[in-house]
Amino acid sequence: MENLSSPLESDVIKAETDLTVVQEAAKLIGHSGSPESAITGILRLMSQMLGLNRGRVLLSTPDDSALHIQYSYGLTPEERKRGVYSFEEGITGRVMRQGQLAVVQNIDEEPGYLFRAVDRMTLPDGVVAYIAIPILEGNTPVGVLAVNRLRMRPRSFSADLVILRILATFIAQIIKINSLIEERTNHLQAENQELKDALQNQQTNHGILGDSRAVQDALLQVTRVAKTQVTVLLTGESGTGKERFSQILHLNSARKEQPFLAINCAAIPDQLLESELFGHERGAFTGASATKPGKIELASGGTLFLDEIGDLNLELQSKLLRVLEGQVIQRVGGNKDIPVDVRIVTATHKNLQDAVNRGEFRLDLFYRLNVFPIHLPPLRSREGDVRILARHFLLSANREYGRYTLLGNGVMERLESYSWPGNIRQLENVIKRAVLMAEDGTISIMDIEAILRQESTISRHLEAGQQSSADPAGPTSFNSAIAPGSGGAQNTSSPGPGRPYSWVRADEASELTDALQQTGGNKTRAAALLGMTPRQFRYRLEKLNMNNGAEPGPDNV
């Protein structure tokens, strides 16, 4: 081998060999799903084609911060097992620590060479060298590629170093791809389990998620009273699941084949609400061109859910009491008693007793409604539920948007420590927005912090907005009112994707600008970041005179 015909010819042969090794090793990257065979294949090529023997790849384990021989060629299982080095030990530890290659020309003369994995006796008698190269992910060492070679060989050290650097890069790729595959596989397995659990949960709990005592108690109470005719009052903060539980009550009752209708009493002006609830006769008021049955009639045989019952005016309270006592209604503009058979379930986030004390709520109606109160506690006091719900909402947002997003390190803990004033609805919105915002398939702690910062601004704006009137831009609202005459058995309180309306304020300009900057000017994504619909976002830009990148004008608010 040494006596080649001419230096030029030997150079050509070496270059061809190197090229073959690189080509064959590159093919092995395609087998990253099985890193053992791909990396061992590269180590075998190094030994057979380049004379770089006893190749080993040492990787660190998170548990003991030491390097272990994970893959090798030409080492016995015992030698492999012995090859464990702390980052402070030997040549290998130094390469890992400093991220720089090491070349030991003669291992017998290097005090730092430990002979730990491979005994000197098993190596050739001549002068043996050792080369160790860091395996880098970006600039960070994640492991070490090491080999022994005879010092006297026709190939130069520098030629070996060049090819070893290339092969270390290939090995880094294989490790990276494999860890991605592993991460995705784990995610898929978790998702699979989640789907099985959800299916099971769907069968037993009608899709109500949560292991906390509070949720389990509420479920038990709901299913217990479902079969009876008892009047149920659901209490709890906004977004705690009052409407959801009312549906479960209906689905567990003998009325489940009949309609379930919902109305949010706070979302509909009083004069419309009366006609929505009781219906009207033809000609009852301007525009009443035809007789229209109300929701109470339409829900006959089934269940009517009245959300925000505390907002019902005193006149309608009396009429509702009459329904509860006599199971009859009169349409607006009519004088005929129409018998109805409806189960009325109500909900409120207000303290009804206080409303009674202030004279705003009828005591007799309060007693009628409050026969069986069920309280849904806020999310912050449902221990363990944020985790379950967050995983569920992540899964469904991924499905809805066709993404494959994962939660990054520390994100779940941050979600668990947040106070969730908007409860489950807010958690769902935050996860949806985070999935839309996540750039590289992972929701980072920074993404979540940015969204939670926005959430606290939203709460502040909401307080301001609640003192104002309706949105001229007609934004999506959590509680949408029914258009008069829309009829049909629709649910009028389903949550929308955007945030509830709040008045445009001058100090919002910097938020809009920040969001636009973060999303590189993409208005749809900026809107999502702020929890707004694109329409709400555009409306604000217009109001603040910022549509062409202009600074906001003080008179435009």
Ligand SMILES: Nc1ncnc2c1ncn2[C@@H]1O[C@H](COP(=O)(O)OP(=O)(O)OP(=O)(O)O)[C@@H](O)[C@H]1O
């Ligand atoms: N335990 C739960 N598991 C899964 N999803 C839930 C749970 N509780 C509530 N949700 C979901 O959270 C959202 C808010 O619930 P819901 O509308 O029932 O709250 P609410 O208390 O009626 O709110 P509001 O008082 O503002 O009308 C809905 O999308 C609902 O499906």
